[in-house]
Amino acid sequence: MARKIKIQAKNVKRIIWLLLAVILVTFLTTVIVQSFNPNHYLSQSQAPDVLIPGGDYEDFLKLKQGIPADALDNYPLDFAKLPLPQLDSDIIIDGTAAVSNHADGFETVNITDQNGQTVSAYKTTDEGLATWTIPGVPTAGLYRIYLNYFPISDGGASIERGVYINQSIDPVDPDAQYEHQYADLENVKFSRYWTDAGDIIRDTTDNDMKPSQTEILDVQRTAFLRDETGYILEPYLFYLQAGDNTITLESIRESMAIVSIGVTSYSEQITYEDYRAEYAALGYSEVAELSDDIHIEGEDASERTSPTLYAIGDRTDPLNNPIDIVKIRLNAIGGSKWTSPGDAITWEVDMTNQESGLYYLSFRSKQNVSRGLFSTRRVYVNGAIPFAEANGARFSYSSDFQIVTLGDDAEPYAFYLEGGQVNTISLESTLGEYGVPISEVQGVIDQLNDLYLRIIAVTSLSPDPLINYYLYGENARVEGTLETFEACADILEEVGKSITAISGEKSDKTAILDTMRYQLRDLVEKPRTIQEKLTTFSKNLSSLGTWISDVKEQALTIECLWVHDSMDDLPQASSNFFSGTWFGIRSFFKSFFFDYEAIGTIATVDTGKDIEVWFLTSESTGREQANSISTLISNTFTEQYGINVKLKVVTAGVLLPSTLAGTGPDIAINVANGLPVNYAMRNAIMDVSGFEEFYEVTGICTAANAEAGNCTAAYPNDQYQFMDSAMVPYEFDGGYYALPNTQSFLVMFVRHDIFEARGWTVPETWREVTSLVTELSISNLQFYLPVTASGASSVVNQVFASMLYQRGGTFYRNNNSQSNFDTEEAMQAFEEWCKYYTDYSFPLAASFLNRFRTGETPIGIASYELFNTLTVFAPEIAGKWSYAPLPGTYDEFGVLNNSGAASGSSIVMMKNTEDPESAWDFMRWWVSKDTQTSYARELESILGAAARHNTANVLAFQNLPWTREEQDILISQWENSVGVPEVPGGYYTGRNLENAFREVVNNDTNPRETLSEYVALINAEITKKREEFGLE
Structure with a gap:
């Protein structure tokens, strides 16, 4: 009989304490060892093996090499055989x-x-x-x-x-x-x-x-x-x-x-070995001695090729200089902004008191964005690449700062610097060895995307899994399906191996390559499942495009750099565990006493004029925008007007409660389109039309301004700051309660590469849209119309509104006291709008961004600032799409009307302001051409083209970096934009128009009868609100 083993409680406790002691000792040992690790590394720079990774340029050179046009893929490019x-x-x-x-x-x-x-x-x-x-x-x-x-x-x-x-x-x-x-x-x-x-x-x-x-x-x-x-x-x-x-x-x-x-002439770059030999022949065989190491702060860069490469604050390490436990200190440069190939940063190295000679270069840096990858930088000394290996300096992933000395995997490189003068050191972002695999994946995307469009032309986007569409084999309706899958799978397998070999480790960056490869191989083995897996295939294809963006964006933060003559004098790269923990604890507790809403300014004046401005955040705006406003206030407004500004960042929902409680601001920026009239009805904001400069700012001559003689020409050739549509939503009961901040309008987005390949023309009228939809349906492609729920910030159903205005209709009548949706123009517009969903099966919910990217929806209507999202989200189709004006409707005289409804945001003055004149000065300064131009450029310099500001100021818009063709199309469409008036109870207009639309589309009801029923509800609510606010 087996004996029972009895474990006493005191023994269990001993074991637990022993385990805890082992864990503690291991932890402390690790921390102590890491504390003595200086985090010094060589950059392992390498000369690139492949200078031209395929494409049309390589084919051009191969032709000049003498390779026949039909055999370009069979022979490698050989520079020795080129005519040079x-x-x-x-x-x-x-x-x-x-x-x-x-x-x-x-x-x-x-x-x-x-x-x-x-x-x-x-x-x-x-x-x-x-x-x-x-x-x-x-x-x-x-x-x-x-x-x-x-x-x-x-x-x-x-x-x-x-x-x-x-x-x-x-x-x-x-x-x-x-x-x-x-x-x-x-x-x-x-x-x-x-x-x-x-x-x-x-x-x-x-x-x-x-x-x-x-x-x-x-x-x-x-x-x-x-x-x-x-x-x-x-x-x-x-x-x-x-x-x-x-x-x-x-x-x-x-x-x-x-x-x-x-x-x-073409000249081949020399190697580092030859570089050292050249300078040895000139008497510089050894590293020279400095009187003292030269230390340069990263934020002190002398120039950069992009305005987004400004000084940044990094508070992750107490060794950063300068540093504060809670305040912002700009102590580095680069970071997530320094990712685009070709972007370069230059530092000046003062050698006026040093001898000419060979010196080492080291950078205190951090690459903590791309795990499993390294960031590559090309090194320039005095504007030139000194040797081939300088094309590929590597900065490996690390969550901590490292000191990286430029060199190969064995020894540091010595660079020649001229004594007695200022030298320059530049680092330029480059794809380096990742260029070849990225290029190959881009080729795979192009092949698979083309194949995908050909497949859905046969199967549609919702194929029947039981039907044989003959996508492969004999009598195939799609040529080369399985062959393309197999070839692309092989390429992705090689790319995955290449990425692992380059990086020296397996990383999550190869996951989507493996996923796509597995699916392609699976489709080759089970071809009857192709139509079942098209949705997954499309998602994986989009993920490949995202993979390219991720790998191309090789971020790098530079905190400081050294020119030095010995590898022994470099300091510790990062703080140890104890100092880092103590810094974090102090930062945590101090953060409870820091006002994160307040945005500081620089300039203050002792004039007794002070105003408070709130910047309301939204999905696309936040602290970066507020910081830019603060800079402009300090640099121009306070100096010009002698008015101090306290700027805060708050959410939109707190504005009205704070105002009613008497704690609101003087000015609010970024107020949604529908709110000024809503606040005006409640006597919460000021009517700004009575100010003397109102006509000069808006071009609108009110009766009061006309009587005062203020309606003189403000700008030459009547080029006022705003389109006529901009002020419409802010008019109420004869007054104007806001100035335009931003304005948006609809345009068409067209994948012109697909249109040119298919021989299609871009439609100019809705009738041509209907004809194009038939052409698109043959290839199982779609035309996109946006269906969005109504909201305070957007015009109600802008497509319907555009169709209505193109027919000469309006939203309201009788001094905006009744809905005008029961007129013939409104009925026709509503019928046509619904027809696209009932007769042509337009989707009610679809991601236009994704489908435009893949080509499933090669044309659609959206707000023009979708440009911002496409810039970031779909860089692989850059140059393959363009703007086009909205489709229009011919009137009885044969004139094409392509009017479109506009939306936007505003700047308002709160009723409880104690200094309305100072507040008005701020408002007109903010919407002016110069301020809007500076703000837009500042934003774009901080956040890139993805943050292009949709200013309501036409003159400022013309100063933004659009191409001439883009600007002409956008200005033309903007001129045809129409503002939708805001009225008491107007929220019922959007709500019930949406209800009527859903009723027709979902339940197949009669459009005219359905709209008529909802018009009665709209009118009832408008009447109720007008009586509530004493307007009847």
Whole structure:
């Protein structure tokens, strides 16, 4: 009989205490060991193995190599076999020797930069073509071309040009098409350079304030024509014939002046070994001695190629300098903003008191965004890449700061710096070794997306799993389905292996590659399930696009850098466990006593004029926007008007309760469209139409202003700040209770790549939309119309409103006291609107963004600022879509009316303000052209193009970095926008219009009868509210 084992309670306690002791000892040992780890690493830089990862440019070079066009995929590119003749000296063409065509504002100018240097140059604006002759090329072959250019301040975006070689430009036809040597030349970018407009200073809350960015205007900017996307690591090569050639630059975006154009020979970069040998021959064989290591703070960068690369605050490590446990201290640069290939940051190294020689370069940095990957940077010393390995400096993932010394996996690199002068060190974001796998995945996406569109053209988006659609095999209706799946699966498998080999470890970044590969192999093995798994296939395909964006965005934070002569003198890279924990504890408790709503300003004046401004947050606005406003207030408003401003960030819901309680602000910004009239009925906000400058600001002449003689021409040619539609929602009972802050309107978004491939034309009328829907349905594609629930911030059902206005209808009649939806115009508009859902099965709920991205919905209607989302969410279709005006309706005279309803937000003055004149000064300052332009550019400099401000000021809108074509389309549609008046009980209009629509679509009721029933409810509510507020 087995004996029972008895465990005494005291033994259990001993075991538990023993385990706890082991855990504690292990923890303390680990912490102590880590505390002695200096976190010093070499960058493991490598020269790139592949300079050109496939694509049209590689095919172009292979053709010049002599490979037959039908065998390009069978042979590798070999630079040794390319025609690369060497010039005795560069061919330089004077920029003023240009011939322009179809140009607006092209001319020879004398330009003086900020250093006082004057040169002659040829100014090119954002529309037109300019051609130069390249004289006397001695031998036909491949050459590099560079530009000496001067950026002209326009919208602040990168300069973009199309490049043509030896194309005869038609002087008559502005729409003539020309051939690029390869597709990459359709859009070549030229950087602008930015620097801090001043030093970092503290605001009234003792937080550091980010200096505004100002453009560096320098005639000495020289740039090779190259790939700014980062795939191709060397400057482009161009084929020039012997003798004279021509180069034509077609303006796409922004203005630039061309000082000169240069043609030079191809030269291969030397290795680090050769670099050291060259300087050893000059007497610099050993690392020189410094009188003291040179330390440079990361935030003290002298210039950057994007205004988004401003100083940032990092409070994750108490060793950062400067640092505070709760206040904002700007102590680093880069971070999540420094991700785009081609973005570069430059620091000045003062060597005036040092000897020329070879020195080490180290960076205190952190890459804590892409786990399992490293960020790659190209290193420039005094504007040049010193050797091939400098193209690929690696900064590995770490949650803590590291000190990374530039070098290979064995020893640090020594860089030559010139003594007695200021040198520059630059780091440029590049894809590095990730360029090849990213390019291959992009190719897979293109193949699978094309195949997907061909499959759904046969199956529809909702295929029957029991039907044989003949998607493969004999008599297949879709060519190459299984072959494409198999080939793409093989590529994704190799890419996954490549990513793992490059990074040195398996990471979550290969997960979607594995998922897509598994599905493709599964579809090959079980082809009858293709139609069942199309939805999953489409989602995985979208995830591949997101994967490209994630891998391309290689963030890096630089806290400081050193020039040093010994590897032994570098400090600890990150704080130890104890100091870090103590810092965190103090920060936590101090945070309870910090006012996070308040936004500090810099300037204060002793005039006795003080106002409080609330910035209301929304889905797309928050603290970054408020910080930009604070900077503008400090830099211009307080100085100009002598008024102090206390700025706070609050949610929209607290505005009315706070105002009624007597604790509200003087001014509120970003107030939704429907709220000003709602507040005006409750006597909560001020009527601003009585102020003397009201006509000057809005262009609206009220009776009071006319009587006072204030209605004089405010702007030349009647170019007022706002469209006529902008003020409509803010008018109530003869007064105006807000000024426009933002304004949005509908346009069409078109995937022109798909339209051109199918031979479709963009519709101009709703009748043409109906015809196009038939064409789309043949390929099982869709047209998108937005269906959104009504809300305070948006016009009720903007598509219906647009159809109504195009027929000459209105929302209300009899001084806005009755609904006008019972008129014939409204009935026709409602019937047509419903027809798209009842007769053509338009989806009531669909992600236009996703379907536009995949091409399932290659055309649709949405608010124009969807541009912001597409910029971030779907970068892979950049250049493949465009704007188009809304479809219109012909009137009885044959005139096309494509009016559209507008929406937006406002700025209001609260009724309880004690200083209405100061508050009014702030309002008109805020909506002015200069302020709105500065605010929009500041936002875009902080957050990128995804944060482009939808300003209501037309003059400011024209100063934003749109292309000429985009701006013309948007302004034209904006001019045809119509404002929807807000009325007491108006919320019932949207609610019941939506109810009527759902009733027709879901229950197949008669549209006219249904709308008539709901009009009665709308009128009853309007009458009730008018009586409640004493308007009847």
